[in-house]
Amino acid sequence: MNKEFFDQWTKTQEETLGRFTKDPLLLGPTRETSEKVLKNMKASLKFYGTWANFCLKFQGPSTTAMEELYNQTADMMKGEVSPGDDYKEFYKRWIETYEKTFDGFLGSEEFSADLAAFVGDFMDFKKGHEDLLEDQLKRMSIPTKGDLDAAFKDIYILKKKVKDMDSLRENVDGLSADMVSTKNDLQKAKMEIAADSLRKKVDGLSADLVSTKNDLQKAKMEIAALKKKMETPSKKTRPSKK
């Protein structure tokens, strides 16, 4: 199949079956489904065309490699032929020639674009086919891929929330532990302050007590001294009866 034939085939497809896929006059209760069918038909035609084109592109390097190998083989066949060794040599050259030729082909921007088109058109075809299938399944009340996706998304979101909450709870647990520890420290500090204050008060009272004791002692001594003093002058001042 050469390129001209392929192009002509694609054109013919577009002009025959392809015309149906462009029909805008779909009416009635089956309109939506019919539209999908036609859309899918178009995607199918496009995909098969791209697929054929993609396969066709492989012919170029294959032919090049075959020609190159043919020339090499002709050289090998000159002179005496040793079947065993020559087979190995032939195989080696075959692999190397094809590998080298395909390296250039596969690494080209053109192949990259063809590959992307092939994958893209296959996705369109697959999606269209699955959409039709889903419609059928819905009519039979069978859960579809779309239904599952919706459920999976909900589960994903819920799981994420649960994980976030777990993480938050761990943080809160950590903070709570810190708070309990801080509270205990505070309590201890308060008790220490209270004890210190009490000790200071007791110290103050003790000092007062000592001071009072000293004062009392002093007062006692003063009283004793006064008593003594009071007793002594009464003897001296007694008048004589002479």
Place this chain on the structure above:
Amino acid sequence: MEAIREIDIGTTPHEVVYEEDKLKLLHYHPTVKKTHPVPLLVVYALVNRQYMLDLQPDRSIIKKLLDEGFDLYMIDWGYPTLGDKFLTLDDYVNGYIDNVVNVVKRRSGTEKITLMGVCQGGTFSVMYSALHPENVKNLITLVTPIDFDTDKGLLNIWSRNLDVDKVVDTLGNVPGEFLNTMFLLMNPVRLLIDKYVGFAEKMDDEEFVKNFLRMEKWIFDSPDQAGEAYRQFIKDCYQKNLLIKNEMEIGGRLIDLRKIDMPVLNVYAEYDHLVPPDSSKPLTDAISSKDKDILAIPSGHIGIFVGSKSQKVVCPEIVKWLKPRSTIKK
């Protein structure tokens, strides 16, 4: 070949110490009496499975690190299902990885850990280290894409034109088979023909067959990719190249690579066809770490982990770099 009824992979003894959704955190049983004080967490890519690092007992990076005294943890991302299609990069980096880092910190009683990211897991580790530098003592990146604007990798070229919105909106999660097809398409002649011809030629060698089957299992054991995370990874990294420009955001937070100031070892493979050296090397200049090293291994993306030659270099070099940095200053 008939004698081989089953193949053993990921056999290094471990236990699951934490689970969250599909994720499991594996803790490997130490093989020495006293481990280094700073634990090591391996973050693998979402593509394929983490047991690549423990594929066969005689070529296990995990076992080698254990024998060198590291307290080793590794994330097993599991297999995302339809319900995981809404997971974002924010969920992976600021959710799962952050939770796992906190578990490892709690279990080991350390304030910081060493992160070792592989491929896309390396990109995630870089994002995490930029957003949470206070948790990361050392960062090791292995074959990690950071600068996506290169023509040296087919994935980089192919991703530019991909309509990722259409892919994710249609498929939800991106199937592992889709990615596998892309990987096979990168070198169809070698990966679909020559590899199996080589296998047929050595089918009498039991050890070869076992190792081949182990690798084959790993290659095709491909989890689906959570849709939203894939969408942002392709758009922001492969198409807009925002990460290296310090313009990428996850969960509303800007990822500024200059915030990475811890010791960093950046390991890349010289013949890597998946993550070309041009994509890995720029990390070293983009960060503000003073203590940083870059190491080139003469191998490919997968060979760096399982190749017999690179096995003799990769692990010893990581160990040499990491040991003196796995102590805690008192």
